[in-house]
Amino acid sequence: MVTVKYDDQFAYRYLHPIGSVPALLFAVAALSGSTWIDVTGCLDTGAGRSLFDGRLVAGLGIELLDGRALPFFTNSGALVESRVHAVQLNHESLGRFELEVPFSTSPISRNLLGRDFMNLVQVGFRERQLTFLVTAKP
Amino acid sequence: MPPAPRDRQRELEFLRTHSLEEYAGEIIVLDGDEIVAHGHDGKQLVEAARNRGIDVPFLHLVDLNCGQEGVRMGL
Numbered sequence: 439m440v441t442v443k444y445d446d447q448f449a450y451r452y453l454h455p456i457g458s459v460p461a462l463l464f465a466v467a468a469l470s471g472s473t474w475i476d477v478t479g480c481l482d483t484g485a486g487r488s489l490f491d492g493r494l495v496a497g498l499g500i501e502l503l504d505g506r507a508l509p510f511f512t513n514s515g516a517l518v519e520s521r522v523h524a525v526q527l528n529h530e531s532l533g534r535f536e537l538e539v540p541f542s543t544s545p546i547s548r549n550l551l552g553r554d555f556m557n558l559v560q561v562g563f564r565e566r567q568l569t570f571l572v573t574a575k576p
Numbered sequence: 577m578p579p580a581p582r583d584r585q586r587e588l589e590f591l592r593t594h595s596l597e598e599y600a601g602e603i604i605v606l607d608g609d610e611i612v613a614h615g616h617d618g619k620q621l622v623e624a625a626r627n628r629g630i631d632v633p634f635l636h637l638v639d640l641n642c643g644q645e646g647v648r649m650g651l
Contacts, residue, residue: 455642465632495618510651
């Protein structure tokens, strides 16, 4: 028997057209920025890194192409280019994180929270119950 | 310091109940159940929200293939 303790439990959120997904709502800003925006990010255990839509960064006062290039390859082999920027994320329950987030150079359908984010938090899924569990102490 | 978290229940309920096909591939700025701006330029969208007195806007990506049937993967 293995027991893992979590601080918070959240219901999956229904987002058209993907359906119910494990998504977190949080605020994001540049590391030294004062402009914050609220966005959702979908937890994606299949993503080695998080990936946010690059169109968002201009709203944070960040120049997208100033970041380090990092290519993503999808399951079909398609290339999605990104530029990496350090940002801060703030979640109501989990608190504030700093994370180097790749931002896509072309539009994507949703922000993804990959295994780099899951290295900062402990995440558990209860798919049948459409809930997921999170604690800020991995 | 991060701003105090906003209650986004109205925005999330709006996203649950609206398909948003006409905004496929765009970013929308939601304030409650109202779309206050939409487009592709994050800077312009944040400025539009600021002009309406919204300090921390909620920016939502509308699926690129919104309105098309099919299973969604991460990317």
